[in-house]
Amino acid sequence: MSKQPTEIKSMSSFKRLANGSVTTPRGFRAAGVTAGFKRSGAPDFAMLVSDVPANFAGAFTSCTFAAAPVQVCRKRVLFCDTIRAAVINSGNANACTGDTGISNAEATCVLAANKLGINSNEVVVSSTGRIGTQLPMDTVKKGIELAVASLSEEGGELAAQAIMTTDTVPKSIAVELELDGVVCSIGAMTKGAGMIDPSLKVPHATMLCYITTDVKISNALLSDMIEENVAQSFNRITIDGDMSTNDTVIAMANGLSGVEIRPDTPQAATFREALLAVMQQLAREMVMDGEGVTKFVHVEVFNARSTEDAKLCAESVANSLLCKTAWFGGDPNWGRVVAALGYSGAKFKPEKVDVFYDGVPVVREGGDAGTPESDLVDIVRKREFTVSVDLHDGDESYWVWTNDISYEYVKINADYHT
Amino acid sequence: MSKQPTEIKSMSSFKRLANGSVTTPRGFRAAGVTAGFKRSGAPDFAMLVSDVPANFAGAFTSCTFAAAPVQVCRKRVLFCDTIRAAVINSGNANACTGDTGISNAEATCVLAANKLGINSNEVVVSSTGRIGTQLPMDTVKKGIELAVASLSEEGGELAAQAIMTTDTVPKSIAVELELDGVVCSIGAMTKGAGMIDPSLKVPHATMLCYITTDVKISNALLSDMIEENVAQSFNRITIDGDMSTNDTVIAMANGLSGVEIRPDTPQAATFREALLAVMQQLAREMVMDGEGVTKFVHVEVFNARSTEDAKLCAESVANSLLCKTAWFGGDPNWGRVVAALGYSGAKFKPEKVDVFYDGVPVVREGGDAGTPESDLVDIVRKREFTVSVDLHDGDESYWVWTNDISYEYVKINADYHT
Numbered sequence: 001m002s003k004q005p006t007e008i009k010s011m012s013s014f015k016r017l018a019n020g021s022v023t024t025p026r027g028f029r030a031a032g033v034t035a036g037f038k039r040s041g042a043p044d045f046a047m048l049v050s051d052v053p054a055n056f057a058g059a060f061t062s063c064t065f066a067a068a069p070v071q072v073c074r075k076r077v078l079f080c081d082t083i084r085a086a087v088i089n090s091g092n093a094n095a096c097t098g099d100t101g102i103s104n105a106e107a108t109c110v111l112a113a114n115k116l117g118i119n120s121n122e123v124v125v126s127s128t129g130r131i132g133t134q135l136p137m138d139t140v141k142k143g144i145e146l147a148v149a150s151l152s153e154e155g156g157e158l159a160a161q162a163i164m165t166t167d168t169v170p171k172s173i174a175v176e177l178e179l180d181g182v183v184c185s186i187g188a189m190t191k192g193a194g195m196i197d198p199s200l201k202v203p204h205a206t207m208l209c210y211i212t213t214d215v216k217i218s219n220a221l222l223s224d225m226i227e228e229n230v231a232q233s234f235n236r237i238t239i240d241g242d243m244s245t246n247d248t249v250i251a252m253a254n255g256l257s258g259v260e261i262r263p264d265t266p267q268a269a270t271f272r273e274a275l276l277a278v279m280q281q282l283a284r285e286m287v288m289d290g291e292g293v294t295k296f297v298h299v300e301v302f303n304a305r306s307t308e309d310a311k312l313c314a315e316s317v318a319n320s321l322l323c324k325t326a327w328f329g330g331d332p333n334w335g336r337v338v339a340a341l342g343y344s345g346a347k348f349k350p351e352k353v354d355v356f357y358d359g360v361p362v363v364r365e366g367g368d369a370g371t372p373e374s375d376l377v378d379i380v381r382k383r384e385f386t387v388s389v390d391l392h393d394g395d396e397s398y399w400v401w402t403n404d405i406s407y408e409y410v411k412i413n414a415d416y417h418t
Numbered sequence: 419m420s421k422q423p424t425e426i427k428s429m430s431s432f433k434r435l436a437n438g439s440v441t442t443p444r445g446f447r448a449a450g451v452t453a454g455f456k457r458s459g460a461p462d463f464a465m466l467v468s469d470v471p472a473n474f475a476g477a478f479t480s481c482t483f484a485a486a487p488v489q490v491c492r493k494r495v496l497f498c499d500t501i502r503a504a505v506i507n508s509g510n511a512n513a514c515t516g517d518t519g520i521s522n523a524e525a526t527c528v529l530a531a532n533k534l535g536i537n538s539n540e541v542v543v544s545s546t547g548r549i550g551t552q553l554p555m556d557t558v559k560k561g562i563e564l565a566v567a568s569l570s571e572e573g574g575e576l577a578a579q580a581i582m583t584t585d586t587v588p589k590s591i592a593v594e595l596e597l598d599g600v601v602c603s604i605g606a607m608t609k610g611a612g613m614i615d616p617s618l619k620v621p622h623a624t625m626l627c628y629i630t631t632d633v634k635i636s637n638a639l640l641s642d643m644i645e646e647n648v649a650q651s652f653n654r655i656t657i658d659g660d661m662s663t664n665d666t667v668i669a670m671a672n673g674l675s676g677v678e679i680r681p682d683t684p685q686a687a688t689f690r691e692a693l694l695a696v697m698q699q700l701a702r703e704m705v706m707d708g709e710g711v712t713k714f715v716h717v718e719v720f721n722a723r724s725t726e727d728a729k730l731c732a733e734s735v736a737n738s739l740l741c742k743t744a745w746f747g748g749d750p751n752w753g754r755v756v757a758a759l760g761y762s763g764a765k766f767k768p769e770k771v772d773v774f775y776d777g778v779p780v781v782r783e784g785g786d787a788g789t790p791e792s793d794l795v796d797i798v799r800k801r802e803f804t805v806s807v808d809l810h811d812g813d814e815s816y817w818v819w820t821n822d823i824s825y826e827y828v829k830i831n832a833d834y835h836t
C-alpha cells in the first residue's frame with residue numbers, strides 16, 4: 001500500500017456553510033412544491049432560477065434508453081450558450097415515453113419559460129421516478145405555477161426535498177471560497193438512492209445533481225471540470241450496479257460575484273478542488289443514503305498493471321452481491337473478496353495479492369494473512385471501513401465507494417411502485 | 419420473436435430413471451459420508467469410483483484464484499488418459515491456500531488411491547465451502563476410510579447429498595438411451611446454490627457436477643461435447659453474478675456397456691443430446707435451488723446485431739438487482755428491464771425494442787405496449803416465466819436462466835460461515 005490511488009478531497013479544506021444549498025451563491029432562487037406526481041403528497045416539483053443568464057455544463061447517463069428530459073438537456077448543452085432555469089419533477093421519469101415524452105419535456109420548458117418571462121431554450125428539465133408513463137402535463141402546469149410563485153433565495157432546501165424519491169434525507173451543500181479577495185460560493189443538491197452505478201459521460205441511478213456558483217467561468221472550462229470531477233466522484237460510487245435512464249449533473253455559473261475563473265490559473269485550480277470537494281461529499285452522502293444501506297465501504301486497488309485492471313478489480317468487489325451481503329452481516333469473509341477479484345477479468349498474479357481491511361492484513365500473497373478473525377470482525381462491523389487490495393503487479397490504481405445490501409434493500413425494491 | 423435462440427433439450431425426449439444417479443451407469447460405485455468438515459454433522463464427503471479405468475473430460479472455473487483441487491484436476495486432464503475415482507468434500511473449499519493447499523489436494527488423491535489400490539494420478543478431487551482455510555487432513559483421512567468402506571452401486575444418492583453446501587435438495591439424475599441396440603445410461607449429480615455465475619472454460623458457482631456414463635468415448639470427443647454443452651447449460655445460469663474459485667464439471671466414461679461413440683455418427687448426436695438434456699435439467703434445478711430463490715426466469719434476446727450484443731443484454735437483465743427484486747415482489751416493472759438493456763453496453767436502437775413477458779407484449783418500440791398492468795402482474799407472480807427481448811436489429815440471439823433475489827438470499831449470505 002504505497003500510494004493514494006487518486007485525490008479525495010476532504011470537506012475540511014473548505015468552509016462548508018450551515019444550511020448551504022443551491023441558493024447560497026448570489027442570484028439564485030429556488031422552490032420545492034407538491035404538484036401531485038407522488039401519491040404520497042410529498043413535495044415532488046422543484047425549480048431553480050438564476051437572476052441572470054448562467055453559463056452551464058452537463059453530464060448525463062450513458063444508458064441507451066436515455067430519458068426524454070436527458071435528451072432535451074443534451075440539446076441545450078450542444079446548442080445553447082446560457083440557461084436561466086432548471087425544472088425537476090420526481091415521481092415520473094419520463095423515460096421510454098417515445099416522441100410524446102420528448103414533446104412533454106419540451107413543453108415543460110416552454111410552460112416554465114412563459115411563466116418566468118424567458119426563452120424555453122434557457123430552461124433545462126429533469127425527471128426521476130417510474131419509467132414508462134407519460135408525464136401528466138396538468139400536474140406539470142400546476143407544479144410550474146406553484147413553484148414560480150414561491151421562488152426564493154431561501155428555497156434551496158425545499159428544492160432538495162422535492163427532488164427526492166426513495167432518499168431518506170435531502171442532500172444539500174454549499175462551500176465558500178475566497179478568490180481574488182472576493183468571497184464566492186458553490187452550492188449543490190443531489191438525489192440518489194437506488195439505481196446507482198453512474199457512468200456519466202460528459203454528458204449517469206437516477207441520480208440528479210444540480211450545482212450553482214456565482215463565479216464567471218466559460219462553458220468549456222466548466223464542462224472540463226465537471227467531466228474530470230464526475231470521474232472522481234459520482235462515477236466512483238456504486239450502490240446496486242444498476243444505472244438509470246435519467247442520471248443528470250447540471251452546473252450553472254452566473255458570474256454575479258464578479259470573479260472570473262480563467263484556464264490554467266491558481267484560481268481555476270482552487271475552484272476545481274472546491275467543486276470536487278462538493279461533488280465528493282454529495283457522492284458520499286448518496287452512498288450512505290442508498291436504499292437500505294447500513295455500511296459505507298471504500299474499495300481501493302493499488303499496483304495494478306493498468307488503470308483498467310485496477311478498475312475491474314475494484315468494481316468487481318464493490319458490485320459483488322456476496323461481498324455486499326457479507327458486509328451487511330459483519331462477516332470478514334475475505335474469500336468472497338478474492339473470488340470477486342478472480343472473476344473480474346483483470347490480469348494479475350493471484351499469488352502476489354495482499355488484501356487489507358482498514359490497513360490490517362487479511363490476505364498475504366493470495367492466502368490467509370493470519371490475522372485473528374475477531375480482529376477482522378471488529379472492522380467489518382463498523383459503519384465505515386476500507387478494503388484495500390495490493391496486486392503488486394504494476395503502478396496503477398483505482399478506488400470506488402460502495403455499500404452493503406440489506407433485507408431493507410430487497411424490501412424497498414420489491415415494493416417500489418413509484 | 420421469430421426463432422428459438424438456441425437448443426433447449428426437454429427431459430421428455432429421454433427416459434429419466436426414477437432414483438437415477440451417478441451410480442446408474444454400469445460399473446460405478448459411490449458413497450457419501452460424514453467426515454467432519456461441517457459443524458452441523460451433515461454428510462460432507464463423497465467418493466465416486468469406476469470399476470475400470472474411465473475416459474474423462476473436465477471443465478473448470480475461469481476465476482484467477484482457481485482453488486487447489488481445480489489446479490490438480492486440470493493437471494489430470496492435461497496429463498492423464500484415464501481416471502478411476504473422484505473425491506469430493508464440502509465445508510472447506512481449499513481455495514487461496516497456497517502451496518500447502520496444492521499439497522493437501524494431491525495428498526488427498528494419494529490417500530484415496532492407496533485405499534483403493536490404484537494410482538494417485540487416477541484420482542480427481544473437488545472441494546466446496548469456505549475459502550482460505552487449509553484442509554484438515556485428519557478429516558480427509560477419516561472421510562476416505564469411511565467412504566471406501568461404504569462404496570456401493572446404490573451410493574449415488576448419498577454422494578449427491580454429501581456434496582451439498584447451502585443446497586436445500588440433492589440433485590441427481592440419470593437417463594437411459596438405446597444405442598446400437600444396447601441400453602446405455604448417463605448419470606449425474608450437481609451442487610450449486612450460491613456463487614453461481616459459471617464461466618466454465620473447458621475447463622464454472624461453486625457448482626460441482628459429476629457425470630458418469632457406461633459408453634466408450636474418447637477423451638477428445640467427450641471434452642468437445644462437455645465444452646459445447648456447458649456453453650448451453652451451466653454457463654447459461656446466473657444466480658448472483660458471483661463466480662466461484664472451485665467450479666468443476668467432470669465427466670467419466672468407462673465403456674462397460676460395450677457401445678462406442680465415434681465422432682460424426684448418429685450415435686454421437688444422440689448421446690450429445692442426452693448429455694445436454696441431463697446438463698440442462700441439472701442447471702435448471704440449480705437455479706430453482708439457488709439461495710432464497712422463489713422464481714425461475716428465462717431471459718431471451720432475439721435479433722441482435724451480434725451474439726455478444728444479445729449476451730450482454732440477456733446477462734444485464736438477468737443480473738440486474740433491480741429486476742431480480744422486482745420479480746421477487748411480483749412487480750412487472752419493465753422500466754427496470756429496459757434500463758438494464760440500456761446500460762448493458764450492447765449496441766441496438768432503443769426505439770425498435772420490443773419486450774414480452776411469456777409472449778405478452780410489454781414494450782413496443784421502446785415504450786409502453788399498453789397491456790394492462792394486472793395482466794402483467796399475473797405473469798410475474800408465477801413461479802416461472804419468460805422475459806423475451808426482440809431488438810429488431812440483426813439475427814443473433816442468446817438466452818440465460820436466472821432467478822429472483824429475496825430477503826432469504828440476503829439472510830443466507832449475511833449469515834454464512836460454513
